[in-house]
Amino acid sequence: MEISTIGLDLAKNVFQVHAVDATGNVVIRKALRRRQVLHFFAKLPPCLIGMEACGTSHYWARELVTLGHVVRLMPPAYVKPYVKRGKTDAADAEAICEAVTRPTMRFVPVKSAEQQAALALHRTRDLLVRQRTQLVNMIRGLLAEFGIEMARGLHRALALAERLVAGEAPEVPPLAQRIVAGLAHQIGDLQLRLTALEKELLALHRSSELSQRLATIPGIGVISATALAASVVEPERFRSGRQFAASLGLTPLANCSGGKERLGKISRMGDRYLRRLLVVGMTSLVRRARSKPDSVDPRIVAMLERRSARVVTVAAANRTARVVWAIMTKGGTYRSPRIAVA
Numbered sequence: 630m631e632i633s634t635i636g637l638d639l640a641k642n643v644f645q646v647h648a649v650d651a652t653g654n655v656v657i658r659k660a661l662r663r664r665q666v667l668h669f670f671a672k673l674p675p676c677l678i679g680m681e682a683c684g685t686s687h688y689w690a691r692e693l694v695t696l697g698h699v700v701r702l703m704p705p706a707y708v709k710p711y712v713k714r715g716k717t718d719a720a721d722a723e724a725i726c727e728a729v730t731r732p733t734m735r736f737v738p739v740k741s742a743e744q745q746a747a748l749a750l751h752r753t754r755d756l757l758v759r760q761r762t763q764l765v766n767m768i769r770g771l772l773a774e775f776g777i778e779m780a781r782g783l784h785r786a787l788a789l790a791e792r793l794v795a796g797e798a799p800e801v802p803p804l805a806q807r808i809v810a811g812l813a814h815q816i817g818d819l820q821l822r823l824t825a826l827e828k829e830l831l832a833l834h835r836s837s838e839l840s841q842r843l844a845t846i847p848g849i850g851v852i853s854a855t856a857l858a859a860s861v862v863e864p865e866r867f868r869s870g871r872q873f874a875a876s877l878g879l880t881p882l883a884n885c886s887g888g889k890e891r892l893g894k895i896s897r898m899g900d901r902y903l904r905r906l907l908v909v910g911m912t913s914l915v916r917r918a919r920s921k922p923d924s925v926d927p928r929i930v931a932m933l934e935r936r937s938a939r940v941v942t943v944a945a946a947n948r949t950a951r952v953v954w955a956i957m958t959k960g961g962t963y964r965s966p967r968i969a970v971a
Contacts, residue, residue, distance in 0.1 A: 632656050635678045636726025638718050639686060647722035648676075658719060671696050679729025681705045681721075682737040690739040701729050702737040738862035747833055747859035751852070754826045755902070761819045764812050771809060775801045787813055830855055845963040846952055847926065848910035848945070853903075857953055860903055864958050870951030877904045879947040895943055904946070911945040926966060 631650060635657075638645040644666055648657035661669055666689070670678075675697040680686050682702040690700040703725070711724035728734055740748075765786045769779045772789070777798060779789055790813035792798060793806045801809075834840045834851045843854040867873040874880050877900055882893040897904070914925050915938050922930045928948075932941045952963060 632673060632676050634726055634730055635676055636722040636724070636729065637678055637680050638722040638725060639680060639683060639689060640718065643718070645718035645722040647719065647726045649726060660718070667692060667696070670698065675699065677701065677729060679703060679725045681708055681725060687740045687745060691742070694739070700739065702739060703728055703734060704737060707735060738866070740862055744859045744862070747855060750826060750829055750833070751856050751902070754823065754830070757819050757823050757826070761816055764816050764819070768809055768812050771805060772801070775805065777801065783816070787816060839957065842956055842962050843953060846949060846956070847963070848914045848949060850910065853906040853910055856903060856906055860900060861957060864954055867954060870954040873954035874947050874950035877907070877950055879904060879907070879943065879950055907946040907949055908942060911942045911949060914945060915942050928966065
């Protein structure tokens with residue numbers, strides 16, 4: 630029988646294959662070692678292959694596409710309902726094979742190697758920033774044990790560490806001073822690495838026409854623009870800007886029943902990194918709206934008069950996500966809204 634659809638359950642070493650023909654009858658159900666995967670699929674005629682969008686999935690999708698197959702990636706949460714019972718690799722592969730044929734299934738576009746490299750740059754920077762924060766908090770907690778209160782901020786932490794090394798805090802034992810000096814040295818190393826990574830991001834931004842157009846949106850800088858350009862593949866698959874904002878978890882959950890519609894809290898589903906970048910960018914705009922209202926979107930200023938700053942921040946991030954979608958799908962750059970004249 631000719632294979633028409635395959636469900637491939639990915640793993641580190643042992644992969645599970647579940648193949649069916651056009652009528653749905655099982656043709657193959659077997660496990661493959663990692664080194665056997667490409668050789669196995671190279672011998673098959675072109676068919677539809679479904680996989681969960683997880684670690685290494687984009688790599689395997691690209692490799693299988695080069696062999697002539699049609700590959701579809703699916704969010705694991707959308708595959709889970711098709712698992713009949715138990716948690717085994719065979720059951721997962723069967724569920725993937727079933728889910729990939731559903732007409733209403735939502736698929737994840739395959740990222741290129743260049744896009745994944747750009748996202749690896751972002752993930753590395755995010756890791757170093759978190760490590761730097763941990764070191765600063767470690768210094769703050771250590772000095773608090775000796776009655777020294779440290780003000781917030783990276784520069785204040787490094788300045789205080791320098792004063793300790795200079796002997797300006799005799800109440801701190803020499804051993805603790807050496808520990809703080811070592812932690813401060815680690816922070817300095819992280820700063821150098823972060824500076825190098827940010828230069829890479831800037832070069833990436835300057836080489837991307839889409840990233841430069843996205844950076845014209847208020848609240849979106851080099852980091853957010855390059856992350857959006859690398860993460861969002863085929864933005865036209867979203868029918869509207871609201872769908873794109875919903876994919877980032879920036880829209881409220883709807884609870885509709887009996888003809889009544891209730892909107893709940895923000896879903897916070899989807900890509901949390903992009904959502905965080907948008908919210909952080911809008912936080913800066915909301916702060917600026919309080920001190921320099923003429924320099925920001927008048928809608929933000931008007932909304933601050935009615936709602937709390939946090940609500941306005943998320944609402945502005947929602948609107949910005951829609952603007953991002955419009956620029957990605959229709960081209961052009963950001964155009965400031967016209968201020969209505971009374």
